Amino acid sequence: MDIKRTNIRALRKALDSKEISAAELCGEYFKRIEDADPRLLSYITVTKEKALQDAEKAQAVINAGNSAPLTGIPLAVKDNICIDGVRTTCASKMLENFIPPYNAAVIEKLNAQGYVLLGKTSMDEFAMGGSTQTSAFAKTRNPYDLERVPGGSSGGSAAAVAAGLAPAALGSDTGGSIRQPASFCGVTGIKPTYGRVSRYGLVAFASSLDQIGPIANDARDCALLLNAICGHDRHDATSANVDTPDFSEKIGKPISGLKIALPKEFFSDAVEPAVKQHVLDASKELEKRGAVLVDCSMPGLKYAVPAYYLIACAEAASNLSRFDGIKYGFRGEGRTYEELIRDSRSRGFGEEVKRRILLGNYALSSGYYDAYYKKALALKQEIIKEYNDIFGIADVILTPTAPTPAYKIGEQDNDPVKMYMADICTVTVNIAKLPAVSTTCGYTENGLPVGMSIIGRRFDETTVLQVADEWENGFAPISPKL
Amino acid sequence: MAVELSTIKHLCELSKLDYDEAGMKKVMGEMSDIIELMDEIKAFDLVYDDTKDENEISLSDTREDIAEESFPTEKLLSNAENTDGCYVVPKVVE
Numbered sequence: 210m211d212i213k214r215t216n217i218r219a220l221r222k223a224l225d226s227k228e229i230s231a232a233e234l235c236g237e238y239f240k241r242i243e244d245a246d247p248r249l250l251s252y253i254t255v256t257k258e259k260a261l262q263d264a265e266k267a268q269a270v271i272n273a274g275n276s277a278p279l280t281g282i283p284l285a286v287k288d289n290i291c292i293d294g295v296r297t298t299c300a301s302k303m304l305e306n307f308i309p310p311y312n313a314a315v316i317e318k319l320n321a322q323g324y325v326l327l328g329k330t331s332m333d334e335f336a337m338g339g340s341t342q343t344s345a346f347a348k349t350r351n352p353y354d355l356e357r358v359p360g361g362s363s364g365g366s367a368a369a370v371a372a373g374l375a376p377a378a379l380g381s382d383t384g385g386s387i388r389q390p391a392s393f394c395g396v397t398g399i400k401p402t403y404g405r406v407s408r409y410g411l412v413a414f415a416s417s418l419d420q421i422g423p424i425a426n427d428a429r430d431c432a433l434l435l436n437a438i439c440g441h442d443r444h445d446a447t448s449a450n451v452d453t454p455d456f457s458e459k460i461g462k463p464i465s466g467l468k469i470a471l472p473k474e475f476f477s478d479a480v481e482p483a484v485k486q487h488v489l490d491a492s493k494e495l496e497k498r499g500a501v502l503v504d505c506s507m508p509g510l511k512y513a514v515p516a517y518y519l520i521a522c523a524e525a526a527s528n529l530s531r532f533d534g535i536k537y538g539f540r541g542e543g544r545t546y547e548e549l550i551r552d553s554r555s556r557g558f559g560e561e562v563k564r565r566i567l568l569g570n571y572a573l574s575s576g577y578y579d580a581y582y583k584k585a586l587a588l589k590q591e592i593i594k595e596y597n598d599i600f601g602i603a604d605v606i607l608t609p610t611a612p613t614p615a616y617k618i619g620e621q622d623n624d625p626v627k628m629y630m631a632d633i634c635t636v637t638v639n640i641a642k643l644p645a646v647s648t649t650c651g652y653t654e655n656g657l658p659v660g661m662s663i664i665g666r667r668f669d670e671t672t673v674l675q676v677a678d679e680w681e682n683g684f685a686p687i688s689p690k691l
Numbered sequence: 692m693a694v695e696l697s698t699i700k701h702l703c704e705l706s707k708l709d710y711d712e713a714g715m716k717k718v719m720g721e722m723s724d725i726i727e728l729m730d731e732i733k734a735f736d737l738v739y740d741d742t743k744d745e746n747e748i749s750l751s752d753t754r755e756d757i758a759e760e761s762f763p764t765e766k767l768l769s770n771a772e773n774t775d776g777c778y779v780v781p782k783v784v785e
Contacts, residue, residue, distance in 0.1 A: 306770075307770055308769065308770060310766040310767055310769070310770075311762065443754060446753065509735075512732050512734075512735045514728070515728055515729045515731050515732040516732060518725075518728075518729065519729060535771075535778055535780055536767075536771055537770035537771060540772040540773075543781060545781055546783045548781075549780065549781055550707050551707050554706075554707050554708055555708050555710070563718075564718065564725070566708065567702045567703070567708070567718070568725055570702050570705040571698075571726065572729070574701070574705060581729060583738075583739045584732050584735060584739070586739040586741075587738055587739035587740075588737075590739065590740065590744070591737055593745075625721055625725055626724045626725060626727075626728050629728065630728075
C-alpha cells in the first residue's frame with residue numbers, strides 16, 4: 210500500500226476491508242520513517258514497540274466490527290503533549306529525560322478510539338519559534354527543500370505528514386504554530402477556538418493562547434481528528450462547556466452566498482508578492498464558486514506582533530518558572546538552593562526560551578507593567594472588537610498564513626525581531642481566540658507551498674473547514690520528492 | 692532603546708538566569724532590539740478596561756472541594772534526579 214499522502218478515510222477503508230492489518234499499516238509507516246527521517250529529522254522519539262502493542266489491540270476491535278474512526282490509525286503527536294510512559298521533551302534539554310506520569314486529555318480521547326502512536330514529533334523548544342530550529346534534539350527540515358525550515362513550532366508534525374511519515378499528527382498553536390508549518394509544508398492544519406480542546410497535559414507556553422489541533426492531508430481529516438479530541442474537560446477550567454458539533458457537517462455543502470472578508474492590512478508590502486497573488490487568486494476562485502468577497506480593514510494589526518509577544522512572554526515567564534531542576538527536569542550544580550536553580554535554568558533552557566523569559570519579566574516588572582503588559586491587553590480588546598466588526602459583515606476571513614514561503618535554514622537565526630515579525634499573519638487569531646485553518650493555495654516558482662488561512666467566528670470551526678474543503682476539491686496538491 | 696546592563700541584571704535576577712560576560716553582551720543587544728519593537732505599542736492610544744474583558748470561565752463549573760486520588764508517589768519521584776523517598780536538594784538553611 211502506498212502510504213504517502215494517504216488520508217485517514219482511505220486508511221479506515223483499507224483497515225475495515227482487511228486489505229491491510231493495523232500492525233502491517235504501522236509497519237509501513239515505520240519503514241518510511243527509517244528511510245526518510247534521517248534526512249527529515251521530524252521525530253524526536255519513535256515508539257515502535259508500543260505501536261505494535263496498540264495495533265494488536267486495535268486489530269481485535271476491527272475484527273469484532275466495532276471500529277471507531279481512528280481505530281488502528283497511526284498518528285504522530287507533538288512532543289509537548291504528555292503521554293503516560295512516553296518521553297516528552299518539549300525539544301528542550303530541560304526535559305530531555307522527562308517521562309509523564311499521566312496522559313493529556315487529548316491522548317485519553319484518542320486512546321478511547323484505539324489510535325496507534327507512531328512517535329513524538331520535533332518542535333521549537335517549548336513551542337517558542339517558527340522554524341523548529343530551536344529544537345535541542347531534531348532540527349527538522351522542510352520535505353520540499355531540505356535546506357529550508359519546515360516552519361514551527363509544530364514543524365516536526367507538519368513535515369512528517371507532508372512527507373508521508375504519518376497520515377496525520379497533533380500540533381499546538383500559540384501564535385501560529387499549527388498553521389504556519391502547515392503552510393510551509395503544504396498540508397492542512399486547524400487551530401480550534403480557544404477552549405474547544407482541553408489543554409490538560411499540554412506543556413504550557415502561554416495559557417491564554419495555547420490550543421491543541423490537528424495537522425493532516427486535508428480539511429476532511431482535520432474535521433475527523435477534531436471530532437475525536439474536542440470537548441469539555443473537568444481538568445481544564447478554560448475548556449468550554451459548549452455543544453460539540455460534527456465538524457464534518459458542512460463539508461461538501463455549497464459556499465454560494467458565503468461572505469469572505471479580505472482585510473487590506475494582511476495584504477501589505479510586508480507580504481511577499483507571490484504569496485499575496487496566490488491568496489488573491491484563491492479568493493477569486495472561491496468567488497467563482499459562489500462566495501461573495503468583502504473588502505475590510507483591521508487597523509490594529511499594526512501593533513499585533515508586540516501585543517502578542519508581550520502577552521505570550523509574560524505568561525511564559527510565569528509558566529516556565531516551574532522548571533527549577535528540583536522535582537523533575539535538567540538539574541544543574543550548586544552549593545545552595547539558589548545556585549542550583551539558577552544553574553539548572555541557565556544550562557537547561559536554550560537561548561530563545563531565555564530571551565522570552567527575560568522579555569516576559571520585563572513586561573511584568575514594576576515600572577513597565579502599565580506601559581507594556583496593560584497596553585498589550587488594551588490591544589487585545591481592540592483586536593477582538595475589530596474581528597467582531599468584520600464578522601458583522603462577513604462569515605469568514607481570508608488571509609495569507611505567512612508573509613513568505615519556507616526560508617533557508619539559518620536565515621533568521623541571529624535576528625529575533627525578524628523572526629517575531631514573521632508571525633504577523635497568525636497571532637491575532639490566538640489573541641481573539643478564534644478558529645482558523647491553513648490550507649495550501651499554490652506553489653512558488655521553485656516549488657515551495659504557499660498557505661492561506663480561513664478564519665471563523667468563535668466556535669464556528671465547521672464553516673472554516675467547509676471553505677477549506679471547497680477549495681481543496683478543486684486543487685491538485687504536489688507531493689514533496691523526499 | 693538601548694537596554695542598560697543594570698536592567699538586564701535585574702531581569703536575570705527575576706528570571707533566575709545567569710550569563711557569562713560574552714553572553715550578557717549578546718543578550719543586551721538582542722533585548723535592545725526586541726524592546727524597540729515592543730515600544731511600538733506605546734503609539735497605540737487606548738487604555739485597558741478590565742470591565743470589558745469577556746469572562747469565559749464560569750466559576751460554577753468547578754468541582755466539589757473533595758480530596759481525590761492522585762498520582763502514585765513512586766511514579767512522580769521517578770523523574771527526580773536524587774530521591775530517597777523524597778526530593779533531595781542542597782541544604783537550604785546554612
